[in-house]
Amino acid sequence: MVYLASVLLALAGSALAAPALAPEAELQNITARLVDMDHIQYQHLASRGIFPGVSVSSPAGTFNGAARPDVEAFTGIPFAQAPRLAPPVKYTTPFNNFDATIYSPSCPQFIGTTKPGGDFFGQIVNALTNTPFLQVALNQQEDCLNLAIYRPKGTKPDAKLPVLFWIYGGAFALGWNSMYDGGPLVKASIEAGKPYIFVAINYRVGAWGFLHGKEVTGAGASNLGLQDQRVALEWVADNIASFGGDPSKVTIWGESAGAISVWHQITLLDGNHLYNGKPLFRGGIMNSGSIVPAQSSTSNKAQSIYDKVVSATSCAGKPDTLNCLRQLPYKEFFDAANSVPTAVGFDSIALSYLPRPDGKWITGSTDDLLFAQKFADVPFIIGDQEDEGTIFSLMQAKIAGSTDGIVGYLSSLFFDQATKEQIKGHVLTYPTDITAGSPFGSWIFNEVYPGYKRLAAILGDMTFTITRRVFLKAVFSVRPNTRAWSYLASYNAGTPILGTFHASDIVQVFFGILPNYASKNIRNYYANFVYNLDPNDASGGTSQNSKVRDNWPKWDPVNKNIIQFFAYWFQPLKDTFRQASADSLEKNRQVFRI
Known part of the structure; x- marks a missing residue:
């Protein structure tokens, strides 16, 4: 539901930004301001x-x-x-x-x-x-x-x-x-x-x-x-x-x-x-x-x-x-x-x-x-929101957040082909210290219930963030000449409870509701890729207005370079965080099957 809510917020934002409907003669003069309106407004005007x-x-x-x-x-x-x-x-x-x-x-x-x-x-x-x-x-x-x-x-x-x-x-x-x-x-x-x-x-x-x-x-x-x-x-x-x-x-x-x-x-x-x-x-x-x-x-x-x-x-x-x-x-x-x-x-x-x-x-x-x-x-681009698991971990308070509770939860609902020992080994790659959980970097805050931040880190990683690294490593093991770029988005860091949550890129990148450095430049990276299959290459088209300041390095299994998106700046990042969890997912992939 948080996914749906994020989209509805995006549409609401564009609706609030649009002017109120006016007589047709006046509307003819202000249509240039209505390009970003939501589809309900658009249909209303088109019908008129x-x-x-x-x-x-x-x-x-x-x-x-x-x-x-x-x-x-x-x-x-x-x-x-x-x-x-x-x-x-x-x-x-x-x-x-x-x-x-x-x-x-x-x-x-x-x-x-x-x-x-x-x-x-x-x-x-x-x-x-x-x-x-x-x-x-x-x-x-x-x-x-x-x-x-x-x-x-x-x-x-x-x-x-x-x-x-x-x-x-x-x-x-x-x-x-x-x-x-x-x-x-x-x-x-x-x-x-x-x-x-x-x-x-x-x-x-x-x-x-x-x-x-x-x-x-x-x-x-x-x-x-x-x-x-x-x-x-x-x-x-x-x-x-x-x-x-x-x-x-x-x-x-x-x-x-x-x-x-x-x-x-x-x-x-x-x-x-x-x-x-x-x-x-x-x-x-x-x-x-x-x-x-x-x-x-x-x-x-x-x-x-x-x-x-x-x-x-x-x-x-x-x-x-x-x-x-x-x-x-x-x-x-x-x-x-x-x-x-x-x-x-x-x-x-x-x-x-x-x-x-x-x-x-x-x-x-x-x-x-x-x-x-x-x-x-x-070639492809692949990346994640920093806190992918937070919206998926809000309803599990009854498992009490202990290691055994999380193991039982994953065993009964996710991985019925794995032993509890295999699942426990994976869970133990995540510290019980709440400062290590997701939303990452939020210190002692945002612990909705005991174990929330730990479970959020586990679910987000196994479904999205760390599985992405396992995926990239596997791609390059069989096709080392693949061209791939990867990212971690942190532009909503500080959002209470959720951090840079799953699907928040719909608001930031797709709709561009927050017209900041991140919105513009990620869109430019994508436009360059659509044209040249390289997010850094601004050649072609009608101009080079899609040039970006930050070079986005290709991912490779030796350097593991990715880019981290913040709201007003980007920075390079090594794709090595939570490596013990990545090793565990890679080792257990044939039994960790949903």
């Missing part, structure tokens, strides 16, 4: 004819978008159909004069539990997110596979601009593309002299995208969310040239589950990212996420979730439960799918729904695929 239209004809059809002062937006473009618990189906008939000025539905969300007597906080979240206001705002529907395209105003079909393809995060349980208006990013890219086209997609989450089990796997319906992402990339390959984009210069970017999805796209089909003989993307940016050592889609863990969902429906005991689930009324399936533990409660990031090896799309755990060199050879 304040923004002129713009049209693009592509192989997928003719799409009528809206021209803002600096950016042209085409939103809600369908790229595939989404039959329940079945692979996406591409449209074969072009759309005629499709209205791409409004946002289409979000996919069904898994934000809070519907299970009576289940996790208390999850039930509260479910009650809040099922209020009429949020239901209207989210407009959840199963037919939800659509994308949004934002480009510089006046872009010609032959512009051949690079493309930044966004995959949202949300614990594989929530997220929708209209949450991420790409207009401000494109405007910033224009100002930096590196104009690009931004594409944001919807993909299925929760049970709709990541339900597993032998029934689902046997039907080829595992990892549907990843299949949605791949079909969206293929749509871009087929159509983005008509919007002025270059399909040979696509960079995929994601945060949290989106970053994990980026690595999955790099390893999908054993690293085959070709479509019609050409690469679907040429680089990746991963904010908070990489490998997730995972048990298979037919494992006991995966099957237990499927069985729980079935047992909560009238399909229990039926001979073909999968087909029955497909035919259920929407609300019955929704309530059953969302009756399992959520990421906002005690179970935290022991996720009910996540990508799992299915033998086809993902042929093995992505850490094993890495060592087998079954991944696309592309």
Whole structure:
């Protein structure tokens, strides 16, 4: 829920910054001030004819978008159909004069539990997110596979601009593309002299995208969310040239589950990212996420979730439960799918729904695929927020924070294939001293309950920060010529309880709500990478306004150089902190599988 709250705060910030609506004549004179508004305001103005239209004809059809002062937006473009618990189906008939000025539905969300007597906080979240206001705002529907395209105003079909393809995060349980208006990013890219086209997609989450089990796997319906992402990339390959984009210069970017999805796209089909003989993307940016050592889609863990969902429906005991689930009324399936533990409660990031090896799309755990060199050879940026684990450790006070309590927690919910001795050995790499915990550098403060800061350090490291180092070391062990840059973000240091928390980069980098040194320069690094596959290279584009003062060194296994982002300065950092924990994760990766 903190993830969702951070995004809502970002949207609220842009809403507060926008002027009040005025008569049409006055609005015509102030539209230049409204580029960074949230999408609700934008839709209101567009519906009143304040923004002129713009049209693009592509192989997928003719799409009528809206021209803002600096950016042209085409939103809600369908790229595939989404039959329940079945692979996406591409449209074969072009759309005629499709209205791409409004946002289409979000996919069904898994934000809070519907299970009576289940996790208390999850039930509260479910009650809040099922209020009429949020239901209207989210407009959840199963037919939800659509994308949004934002480009510089006046872009010609032959512009051949690079493309930044966004995959949202949300614990594989929530997220929708209209949450991420790409207009401000494109405007910033224009100002930096590196104009690009931004594409944001919807993909299925929760049970709709990541339900597993032998029934689902046997039907080829595992990892549907990843299949949605791949079909969206293929749509871009087929159509983005008509919007002025270059399909040979696509960079995929994601945060949290989106970053994990980026690595999955790099390893999908054993690293085959070709479509019609050409690469679907040429680089990746991963904010908070990489490998997730995972048990298979037919494992006991995966099957237990499927069985729980079935047992909560009238399909229990039926001979073909999968087909029955497909035919259920929407609300019955929704309530059953969302009756399992959520990421906002005690179970935290022991996720009910996540990508799992299915033998086809993902042929093995992505850490094993890495060592087998079954991944696309592309350069990438990868990094983390300094305090990734704080928002995931707020609800575990009842484990009392002792070593044995943490070991029991991790054993029962996360790593059922590891012995308690193996888990305890890992936990003991983290001191009990609260000054060593997360939020890091906060001395004796922010200990919400005994052991909070220690657990926050453990969960953040094993899911994101230190796993990133294990990942990088493995990449260079099999492909030493890889080009990679890594970072640690500390620009929100001092935030009470949370520090520089997971997903705070959505506010700082994506939305740029805090227009400080960090926001501008990280965006410039990314724009340079989109253009030149090097965050330091400001050449090309329309100018070199994206030049950055601080050189970002490449990561390599000898020097282990990364960059640390603070709000008003950057500094070099050695990627050697908490090395004993990194060694433990590396040694135990085949039993530390979720």
